[in-house]
Amino acid sequence: MTTKESKTALITGASSGIGQELAKLFAKDGYNLVLVARSTDVLNELGGRFWDEYGVETTVITKDLSEEDAAQDVYNQVKAKNLSVDVLVNDAGVGLYGLFATETDWEREKSLIHLNVLTTTQMTKLFLKEMVERNEGKILNLASLVSITPMPLMAVYAATKAYIYNFTQSLINELKDTNVSVTALLPNATDTDFFNKAGASNTKVTENLDNPANVAKDAYNALMKGAPKVIPGGLVNKAYEVMSYVAPQETMAGMMRKNMEPKVEAQTADEKGNKAALTWGIGLAAVVLAGAAIALVYANSSEYDKVRYRYKAGKIKSGADDVYGDVKDSLLSGLNSIKDAVSTAKEVVAKAKETFTEALA
Numbered sequence: 523m524t525t526k527e528s529k530t531a532l533i534t535g536a537s538s539g540i541g542q543e544l545a546k547l548f549a550k551d552g553y554n555l556v557l558v559a560r561s562t563d564v565l566n567e568l569g570g571r572f573w574d575e576y577g578v579e580t581t582v583i584t585k586d587l588s589e590e591d592a593a594q595d596v597y598n599q600v601k602a603k604n605l606s607v608d609v610l611v612n613d614a615g616v617g618l619y620g621l622f623a624t625e626t627d628w629e630r631e632k633s634l635i636h637l638n639v640l641t642t643t644q645m646t647k648l649f650l651k652e653m654v655e656r657n658e659g660k661i662l663n664l665a666s667l668v669s670i671t672p673m674p675l676m677a678v679y680a681a682t683k684a685y686i687y688n689f690t691q692s693l694i695n696e697l698k699d700t701n702v703s704v705t706a707l708l709p710n711a712t713d714t715d716f717f718n719k720a721g722a723s724n725t726k727v728t729e730n731l732d733n734p735a736n737v738a739k740d741a742y743n744a745l746m747k748g749a750p751k752v753i754p755g756g757l758v759n760k761a762y763e764v765m766s767y768v769a770p771q772e773t774m775a776g777m778m779r780k781n782m783e784p785k786v787e788a789q790t791a792d793e794k795g796n797k798a799a800l801t802w803g804i805g806l807a808a809v810v811l812a813g814a815a816i817a818l819v820y821a822n823s824s825e826y827d828k829v830r831y832r833y834k835a836g837k838i839k840s841g842a843d844d845v846y847g848d849v850k851d852s853l854l855s856g857l858n859s860i861k862d863a864v865s866t867a868k869e870v871v872a873k874a875k876e877t878f879t880e881a882l883a
């Protein structure tokens with residue numbers, strides 16, 4: 523039995539990954555659904571399951587959203603069925619792995635930009651207008667943690683996600699006097715078919731993936747609250763965010779490139795054992811690096827800039843408190859390779875110091 527009979531959520535990219543996990547949450551919460559993707563069978567199967575389990579109705583729209591005016595066609599089909607969309611989730615998106623200059627294919631990049639940017643923008647344009655007229659509605663746009671950092675070897679993909687994040691944040695301001703909210707979702711690398719489809723399944727980043735159901739849960743809660751953005755997952759993801767606000771783009775690009783390089787085939791047992799420690803190393807490095815950046819730049823700043831840096835330092839301090847708290851917990855629970863994490867952090871900070879000293883020379 524539906525609990526929100528008049529409410530309908532339209533989700534693009536609902537046939538797998540984060541989109542499918544979001545669809546499950548909406549169905550469980552009693553929303554009728556409009557599911558859009560190319561995999562008709564999967565969407566029909568989901569619709570059947572949602573009817574059996576939750577009594578909600580699902581309308582399936584089979585569409586290749588990378589086609590010209592795909593969004594207009596979806597909108598027309600929704601109107602023809604006399605449906606009103608209360609929540610729009612722009613989830614469908616793809617990536618593409620390789621060096622931009624010499625390896626990636628332009629036709630695939632063009633299609634990626636169409637799907638990730640044009641369709642998302644046009645879907646938002648078409649459905650937002652009605653939401654504003656009704657003075658009610660919610661939109662969730664799939665950005666990414668790479669919206670706020672460069673991503674060598676997936677350059678075009680990261681650029682599309684930067685667009686989505688920036689676009690969303692501007693809309694939030696334009697809509698501030700309405701009851702319509704737009705939320706940007708910025709997941710870190712997540713365990714879906716995304717990297718496989720992008721040709722990046724053999725990269726280091728895939729060694730440490732977030733759970734799509736957890737990502738969807740955090741996203742759903744943030745969307746329902748009308749939050750401007752959500753970064754799902756733990757402190758390491760938040761540390762990345764803090765670092766991306768203060769570290770130079772070259773430093774971030776270097777770090778991200780390492781993540782995107784091929785996996786080292788035969789990892790030793792020691793290397794595997796140190797993975798958790800390295801994760802903490804990144805977290806620690808992020809906050810210390812951010813602190814080092816602030817300290818170095820602060821000394822050379824105008825009074826106006828000093829106020830800005832003091833504000834950033836406050837944000838970093840709360841991030842640092844969280845990370846150090848968890849490191850302490852790990853120590854208490856016997857994670858004895860934490861000293862490796864600290865030395866990793868020290869190395870990164872030493873590199874950061876070099877970078878900043880050069881920048882300020």
Ligand SMILES: NC(=O)c1ccc[n+]([C@@H]2O[C@H](COP(=O)([O-])OP(=O)(O)OC[C@H]3O[C@@H](n4cnc5c(N)ncnc54)[C@H](OP(=O)(O)O)[C@@H]3O)[C@@H](O)[C@H]2O)c1
Pocket residue numbers: 534535536537538539540541558559560561562585586587588613614615616617637664665666667708709710711712713714715716717719
């Ligand atoms: N996984 C990650 O690490 C990660 C991190 C940050 C952000 N994101 C973003 O999260 C979103 C969902 O990705 P995911 O990780 O859940 O990947 P996924 O499992 O590969 O899901 C992608 C979804 O997009 C749909 N899609 C792809 N191309 C399409 C097209 N041309 N027309 C219509 N639908 C299309 C797919 O459906 P069909 O194939 O059935 O058409 C599928 O439902 C994407 O926007 C991605 O950029 C992912």
